[in-house]
Amino acid sequence: MTDHDGTRTRNGDATGAEALVAEPNWLKDKAVRFLDSDVYFSFKRSPVTIVAFSLVMLLVLGALLGPLIAPQNPHDPAQLNLMDGFTPPFSANQFTGSFYLLGTDDQGRDIFSAILYGLRISLFVGVVSVLFAGVLGVTLGLVSGYFGGWIDTLIMRIADIQLTFPSILIAMLIFGIARGLVPVEMRNDAALYILILSIGLSEWVQFARTVRGATLVEREKEYVQAARLIGLGRIPIMVRHVLPNVMGPVLVIGTIGLALAIIAEATLSFLGVGAPPTTPSLGTLIRVGQDFLFSGEWWIILFPSLTLLVLALSVNLLGDWLRDVLNPKLR
């Protein structure tokens, strides 16, 4: 608590070296400081947030360890037994006696394993597209706000036009265009990257507008004037001084954006214009499962849908909580 970065002065180099040597202490300091922070205090007092956080962690862990804990690799035909097809959940197959926790699909694919593998794709696409949208949006917002002038007008005009249309429509359009530019034989392999590109490009506007607004306020402040006075260039000022001070809301937008990106990915994949059948995400699994709803095999669609729902809802709740904690005006 006592040693915060702001008090370090010119002879801070020595303290820095000491801190490196005494690493455990430094870590402990960080931990103590975190446990004492407003964020942790608010986290402790909100059961909903704790549950949401645990669920997200559980799903992330499941996705990361997927190949290790999944009973089978659902995309390796050699591991599938057709006789196990349509095994209902929580019970043994009537012919082979094999047990599958969440049942199997028509080809004897274990739904639980398919969900773990699908979760990997959904989370990967979601996280990377938000990162992409974030980097792009923050950069453009910073440039727009700091430079102003025609470049600001241009960027904000594009943002305005894009905001006129729902982001899912933009994502679909970009997906279609990018798909058209990729050679036919590469379309399945490139699908995930096209997906990331289209979702990222459809969501940068929120980041850019927020960062631009914050930059407009920051650039008039004294520390920026001081930095300008000692002859620092525009880019170093933007990156080293303005950027850290406008990043606060970005975390909130990023978290809520993650929920949106996961839903957007699932929607595109469900429509058949997202993750290909060779690397199915949760949305693809739901699309496939829809066919079996009518013949009574409800588990093929129910469990992937529930997973998607829990994931999107939990991330959303976390985002809402972060917004309330980090926004001093609401307190």
Add this chain to the structure above:
Amino acid sequence: MLAFIIRRVGQAVAVLFTVGLVAFCIFRFMGDPVENLLGQEATQADREALIERLGLDDPIPVQYVRFVGNALQGEFGISYRLGRPVSELIAERLPATLELAMVSALFALVFGVLFGVYTGIRRDGVLANIVMSVSLVGVSLPTFLIGILLIWIFAVELGWLPSFGRGDTVAITENWDSVLLTASGLKSLILPGITLGLYQMTLIMRLVRSEMLEVLRTDYIRFARARGLRRQAIYFGHALKNTLVPVITVTGLQLGSIIAFAIITETVFQWPGVGLLFVNAIFFVDIPVMAAYLLLVGTVFVTINLIVDLLYFAIDPRLRFDAPGKGA
């Protein structure tokens, strides 16, 4: 007043121009139209003839002007996949989408206002709280999951309603096959209509609720109560009336979203509208259809936004006072 209208119309034209440019770039530079229209056996002479006929060797600005000119006349070229004029395909399917969108918007408006008024009056009521909680879950659910859930309950388990298609249609005009006049058509409209309108319904409901809460606190409502007016008269005649300006605006703005989100609903319910056409066009990289859909939706959005803005201007006098100061 005039300056505002001119500026606003100018903006709309600029946006449309951009959308048109994007559509033109897709149309002209993605893939090779000549390869796509001619088969493998085409000779060099065929190629040149087609390039000549399509005007692909003209300067790009000339081609753009021609593209816009054709689009204004409803001419968008020929679908690569289906080999038929895009305008024909769209004309065939537009009625289905418009009917679905209108029914959804109506559903959203009627039930949104009803629930909004109810939850506004009975703020602490059990039923009102249930409606509010359910609406929160409804907003968090992706549209396609709502559709699947409805299909599961009402089509598969209960068997009350059809799960796909439009049912029987009646030709109203040459191009307009309507489902609004047959029993099976109306039945098949229910599930997609609810799926598509649910999000907008919750939006309107929450808006009406918060506006109602605000209005019910004002003095004129207290006076109306003191005067002994009947409750219905107070709630619907006085309170609701004053919440309607933002509601109309939001409904108008959401109309565009409804048409866009129809893509998802149409896929879930295999509803043969333009949305389904667009999804298939993306999957098969059917460029003329993509470009035409983009132009169509772009025009719809820009027009709706323009009308709503102008309406707002007409309804809310405060905007009129600001206009001269900000002129041009």
